[in-house]
Amino acid sequence: MFDLSALDLARIQFAFTMSFHILFPAITIGLASYLAVLELCWLRTGRQVFVDLYHYWLKIFAVTFGMGVVSGIVMAYQIGTNWSYLSEFAGSIMGPLLAYEVLTAFFLEAGFLGVMLFGWTRVGPGLHFAATCAVAVGTLISATWILGANSWMQTPQGYVIEGGRMVPSDWLAIVFNPSFPYRLVHMVLAAYLCTALVVGASGAWQLLKRRDNPAVRKMLSMAMWMILIVAPIQAVVGDFHGLNTLKHQPAKLAAMEGHWQNQPGEAVPLLLFGVPDMEQERTRYAVGIPHLGSLILTHSWSGQIPGLKEFPRDQRPNSLIVFWSFRIMVGLGMLMILLGAWSLWLRRRGRIWSARHFLRFALWMGPAGLVAILAGWTTTEVGRQPWVVYGVLRTADAVSPHGAGPLALTLALFVVAYFFVFGTGTAYVLRMIRKGPQRFELQRPTEGGPGEDRTPMRPMSAADVGNDDDDGPDGPRRPHDDDTAKGS
Numbered sequence: 322m323f324d325l326s327a328l329d330l331a332r333i334q335f336a337f338t339m340s341f342h343i344l345f346p347a348i349t350i351g352l353a354s355y356l357a358v359l360e361l362c363w364l365r366t367g368r369q370v371f372v373d374l375y376h377y378w379l380k381i382f383a384v385t386f387g388m389g390v391v392s393g394i395v396m397a398y399q400i401g402t403n404w405s406y407l408s409e410f411a412g413s414i415m416g417p418l419l420a421y422e423v424l425t426a427f428f429l430e431a432g433f434l435g436v437m438l439f440g441w442t443r444v445g446p447g448l449h450f451a452a453t454c455a456v457a458v459g460t461l462i463s464a465t466w467i468l469g470a471n472s473w474m475q476t477p478q479g480y481v482i483e484g485g486r487m488v489p490s491d492w493l494a495i496v497f498n499p500s501f502p503y504r505l506v507h508m509v510l511a512a513y514l515c516t517a518l519v520v521g522a523s524g525a526w527q528l529l530k531r532r533d534n535p536a537v538r539k540m541l542s543m544a545m546w547m548i549l550i551v552a553p554i555q556a557v558v559g560d561f562h563g564l565n566t567l568k569h570q571p572a573k574l575a576a577m578e579g580h581w582q583n584q585p586g587e588a589v590p591l592l593l594f595g596v597p598d599m600e601q602e603r604t605r606y607a608v609g610i611p612h613l614g615s616l617i618l619t620h621s622w623s624g625q626i627p628g629l630k631e632f633p634r635d636q637r638p639n640s641l642i643v644f645w646s647f648r649i650m651v652g653l654g655m656l657m658i659l660l661g662a663w664s665l666w667l668r669r670r671g672r673i674w675s676a677r678h679f680l681r682f683a684l685w686m687g688p689a690g691l692v693a694i695l696a697g698w699t700t701t702e703v704g705r706q707p708w709v710v711y712g713v714l715r716t717a718d719a720v721s722p723h724g725a726g727p728l729a730l731t732l733a734l735f736v737v738a739y740f741f742v743f744g745t746g747t748a749y750v751l752r753m754i755r756k757g758p759q760r761f762e763l764q765r766p767t768e769g770g771p772g773e774d775r776t777p778m779r780p781m782s783a784a785d786v787g788n789d790d791d792d793g794p795d796g797p798r799r800p801h802d803d804d805t806a807k808g809s
Contacts (some may be wrong), residue, residue, distance in 0.1 A: 331403045331720050332729035336702070338396055341739055343698060344691050345389030350464055350509065351516025353457035356437075358543075360450050369760070373536045374680045376441075377758035378520070381750055383438055386398035386430075388746045392739075403728070404709075407719035411487045411710055414480060414495060418470040425461035427561075430456050461509065469506055469607040472501040474710050476700070487713070501567050503562040504701075510555045511697065514657060515690030517547035521660075522687025525680040527757045530799040536758040538674055541683070545673070549661030556654060562600060567618060570711060571627040573704035576640040577647045578614060579604040589626055593648075597640035602630060606641075621755070645697040653693040661684055704807045 325333070343654075350588075356375055362373035395759045401408055436444060436452035472510070473479075479494030480487045489495055524541030527533075527608070553669035579597045580589060583606065597604045615624045629637050660683060667673040709716045 322717050323483075323724070325725065325729075327723050327725045327728055328720050329354075330725055330731065331723070332716070334403065334728065334732045335399055337700075337732070337735060338392065338399060339698070340398055340695055340738070341743055342389065342392035343694060345385050345392060346460070346463070347508075347515045347691070347694055348384060348387055348519065349386045350460045350512035351514075351520065352378055352385070352787050353453075353460045354513065354514055355455045355543075356382060357450075357457045359724070360453050364446060364450060370535045370539050372759045373802040374540055376761045377536070379438065381753055384746060384750050384753070386434070388743055392521060392743065394531070395735075403721050403723070405721040406573040406720050407709055407714065409486070410714055410719070411474075414473065414487055415470055415488050417489075418466055419497070422463055422466035423468075426459045427464060428759045429462065430459035433459070445446060457521065464509060464512070465505060465794045468505045469498075469501055471502045472699075473498045475504070475705060476500040477710050477713055486724060489709075494763055500562075500565055501606055503558065503565050506561050507558050507697075510551055510558060511690065511694050513547060514551055514555060517544045517551070517688055517760060518599070518657070518688075521548065523757075525683035525687075526755065529677065529680050529684065532757055533674065534758075540758070541673070545661060545668070545683075546662035547666055550655055552654065552657040554659065559651075559654070563658050564620075567626060570704070572629065572632045573643070574618070574637055575627055575629045575632075576638040576643040576704055577700060578626070579607070579620070579640055579644045580614070582625060582630045583625045586623065587625075588612040588623040589618065592644075597644050599637070638704045643700050643704045646680045646696045646703070650696040650700060651694045653689045656686060656689060656692075657713040668755060771781060 330619060341402070356378060359371050359378070362368070363375065380726040391697040400415075433452040433455040436449065437456050440449050440452060473495055477487075478498050479489060479491035481490045482488070511720075521544030522538050524537050527537040528541065563574065566577075576597075578589070579592050579595050580809045581602055588611065590607075590611050591613035592604065592607050592609040595607040595609075596602040612622055614626075615621060618624070618626050629640060663679055663682070664673055667676050667679055705711055707715050707717065
């Protein structure tokens, strides 16, 4: 397949499935916490608007959660089939870490998910809120174990090699490895930002379609507050993460900056644009700001970082990919900060609901969080190369002894299946988002029976995705509860 080796195809296949998988957990992590906040707000205020938003986003959460589980199972099998030597060499560490995720997070989520989805009229408000919180905590625990395993592969410690295999010697050192705290906080904040952008884009879409009601205003308002607060914090966390990368993975940081060598006493510029050339060992068409790279990376005016030429050629990550994936992530992060600041400026002037240029910007920024996560993971994983366990096991030595033919066939099958299954699922989610929040009746049903609320339903049947028309039969849609626009 295009003269690609078995190693190349195995890497592409895992990158493809990983790219699909990471998007769904990112949304569910953020949505689960958002649902917990919405239900808490309802319990404290009794306002109908929070109930309407809860059940609107609950349907979307159910579908994305299911797609996340399905895509994650495929990846677990891939590690065993395509990366068997990784399993053999580091399985005594990787296996327990992934098993702990199932035993703690997945069982917690599965145990309370049914109550969260179908228990609104079957259990008391307190118990239902506890179930929502349990699912939200479960998503965070899941992220903790997965990030712990991946971070250990980036900065391994707490092991010894016996009989050609890695054996754990200190589990606390394994889990709390040097990059783990930074990567965990960075990823969780990214999930919250991703969700806030999707929620904000949904509210902007409804307002642009003249569907102005308290629920739409409330979700746009909550999303913009989240972006305003979290986006700058994420930038600070990213700075600390970069310093940690400089200490433990200097080759990755050099590739991110397109920095090849130091001159005596010369500061490192911050390159805004350039085309790193791995063969010529230089960054062509470089456009940079003098001293700013030193100031950001070393917190000094003329500090230096290792250049790529200080590392053997066979231990350098592909700077062209990492250079631009990093800048995509950072560029989108700056746009998120701009979006939050713009929303605050308009909010103080009472125009956040009617400024159409702002609403269009919020709408276009909807997928920005997802793109930034993909760019960030590309930076992380490509920047680790040529190692799968950094400094210990090369990626080329971890791949299974398959031929290129079977891997090309399975990659093609994955592409077709994933775009069909998850493309359909994504289209379904977008259709639910376009529909907008509807009024949810709070009273408990008096009768059961087919089609009634007391009858268990399939998860996918929970979503009513009927007419998507902008207006109802009597003209533009009106606010559907007693909450006022001022209260939003």
